[in-house]
Amino acid sequence: MTSPEASQSSPSGFRILVDLTLRYPRLLGVIILLGFLSSLVSAPTPYLGKIIIDDLIFRGGAAAGHEVSGWLGISHTVWMMTGIVALGVFLKVVGSLLGGWQCHYILQITRNSLYDVRLNTALRLMGARQEKLERLEAGRIASRIGFDVNQMDGAIFSILRNFLSSVFLVIVVVGFMVFINPWLTLVVLATMPVTAILSMVSYSKLREFSREESDRVADLTATTAETFGALKVIRVFASEGFFLSRLQKRCEALRYEGLYHWTRFHALNLLLTLLSSLGGDIFLLVGGILAIKGEITFGSFFAFYGYQAMLWGPIGTLLNAGQIMQTGTASAEKVRTMALLEQEPYLNNARPKPSQAFQGEIIAENLTFAYNAGEPIIRDLSFRIAPGSMVALVGQSGSGKTTLANLLLGMYLPTGGKLYIDGTDIRDWDLQALRAHMGVVLQDAMLFNDTLRTNLCMGREHPDERIWAALAGAHLDTFVRGLPKGLDEHAGIGGTRLSGGQKQRIAIARVFLKNPKLLILDEATSALDSETEKAIQRSFDALMAGRTSVVIAHRLSTIYQADQILVLHQGRLVESGTHEELVSRPAGHYRELYEAQVEGMIPMSGATRRSWTEPRH
Structure with missing residues (x-):
């Protein structure tokens, strides 16, 4: 644009x-x-x-x-x-x-x-x-x-x-x-x-x-x-x-x-x-x-x-x-x-296209962000996400997880520190080119008052075979085939003709169809029942293989397999490591979150209750 x-x-x-x-x-x-x-x-x-x-x-x-x-x-x-x-x-x-x-x-x-x-x-x-x-x-x-x-x-x-x-x-x-x-x-x-x-x-x-x-x-x-x-x-x-x-x-x-x-x-x-x-x-x-x-x-x-x-x-x-x-x-x-609204910086000054293939490496150095001056939401974050790895962002509500995801998407630009993607400061990226490599599934699936095909393709042309494969990955192909107009059925205003779970699976199918190099999932399966979540999680596992994936989750069932867990508290990175490393710390934030859930607060999502000392299979 x-x-x-x-x-x-x-x-x-x-x-x-x-x-x-x-x-x-x-x-x-x-x-x-x-x-x-x-x-x-x-x-x-x-x-x-x-x-x-x-x-x-x-x-x-x-x-x-x-x-x-x-x-x-x-x-x-x-x-x-x-x-x-x-x-x-x-x-x-x-x-x-x-x-x-x-x-x-x-x-x-x-x-x-x-x-x-x-x-x-x-x-x-x-x-x-x-x-x-x-x-x-x-x-x-x-x-x-x-x-x-x-x-x-x-x-x-x-x-x-x-x-x-x-x-x-x-x-x-x-x-x-x-x-x-x-x-x-x-x-x-x-x-x-x-x-x-x-x-x-x-x-x-x-x-x-x-x-x-x-x-x-x-x-x-x-x-x-x-x-x-x-x-x-x-x-x-x-x-x-x-x-x-x-x-x-x-x-x-x-x-x-x-x-x-x-x-x-x-x-x-x-x-x-x-x-x-x-x-x-x-x-x-x-x-x-x-x-x-x-x-x-x-x-x-x-x-x-x-x-x-x-x-x-x-x-x-x-x-x-x-x-x-x-x-x-x-x-x-x-x-x-x-x-006269202030424009995205990349629209005002042309950015060079990256000469190398997109890898998905993310590096934050003293990353800070504030909506209002003097009130930072993200404070001095420093971490590295290796290309092709899966990283989970964990923390209480308001800890800055979604804000960090928005920074990765370039929706907001850092007010302090640096955020590098593939070695380039995000301020220097052509954000349209960057987002072309990204796939996002949010908690609230936004659908438009148009056909299911339009909602899936989002302005791009895809052959029907790829669309049906994406729907199959989201376990929605059988439902769509049963509709009178199939892919040309209208979703209704805001997707009102679909259930919450069906809307969520349309959003998931979009990501399968886009086939991005970097995935950002914000409670992507929160609106699904336990069995469907398990099936889609298997599809996600296949999709995330070899791709950088950032998963925002409150539920432990979605982060057990993470290569690295970043624990945020009041906008700061307080812990990082694998699940085993973090639960072994006697007074850590992650262990407190874990114990709070295993003591009876785990949602009905397929997660199994177990002691923190039980090894992961």
Whole structure:
């Protein structure tokens, strides 16, 4: 995966939207041309009315028409009026067609650019540092890529369609008004400065509200996804009321923001519309007086009235477009924060590919890791795992076993010390290349709402023979063959159509199918019954032969055969050795863990109770 480095300075939301449109300069040029032509051909209609009134009605055009024989008994004047009206209709049709073409090209820009935004945001999230991603709720990410990008869509469309078309129409209409009577034009536009100042104040407030509303929507989306994703647990604990109250609080916050801010905005918007339309009322008074005095013709009065009516339409559209743009710019800034997440170091700087075949040697030297500064989870670990050996990580919950496994996977990078894999510091590895050699089975098997084949192959192509062999290794082939669609059966959302043990075996089959050089198993058989665990363990034994294997286990039955056992306590390596060596130490941590289990706490997993002095067979 490659990803461009995001700029560390975050541009304004409006600049982000403008940059998206500028990615398609040719389409933008066509859109601007069509918008101008559409406005140009739509504007002459009132002026055509002036010609009919002044030249055909009030200047004797009708009387002159009776002196000449009319075609089909209709005077020339009527034919002229018909022609002028037909010209007006034709111009409107042409304007509508031009507007339709303009919308088509605008949609090409919006859909293509926002496709790029969604894809780039997903790409940046895929490459983000794991510790950064873990602080984000999945529902919040979904809200940014879904809701906020849709808001950006509306804003870009508003800029290219409503804003540009309205600006062009205002320019053309004002041009006709100045041509007819410059002084009356100033009268009509008298309220514009006040309207412009109030609009700027209104939109600065609206941008802040839009940011807050975007956050409230993200909160609601995240809470909804979390609640209904865990509905089974909620029902088991009869906690529907509590979790509905959480949803209610999120809905209430969104409702309050909407009522409070949108009421204020719409009240101000109505005031802006009123101020804008006052220019038309002033014209009716002043223009009517001038027409009565004969200082302007009635045709000019009619045309001017039509143009000032045309003027308020696009001005109102500009006010609404400003509202949509402020909402879109706020959403663009929210989406941008996702793209600015710190990336995995190997994505920023290319790493050389290892020249030798992967062996799986692991060396830690004073390895330290802390999620928060001054609070280390892993402290000064030093050990060596030989290629092809099996190592068990043992310790109480919270001792750092899973964190160490995440460090081996490159999910986290050390905050102190060194971690070498095949002699290369993990900070210098291309982590995708490293993970290509790794296979992982975790306690919680994650399945996707797709076919079993997709869940097994994880984006790679494998022949059916290999897939069935992997399923056989996980003792799941008989079950899958019995399904109506076999490998093409859907697993359901999160694997809900499978039992816990079946989901675990799908995860195990993935590893068999990948055939990795380094295995990391985190209680890989924890969800299986005793007999199935024994059978799969035999398959694992065959798979682990000659491969480096790191096994995280609480149960002694899974670690008896380890070549080396690393005992962790409060993030430190307190003991290491084989099972026999460790249980022979009278006051060791491992012996305490062992005795605690053999005194009656061994789970029903196939392990047999025995004295610590009994030799291993």
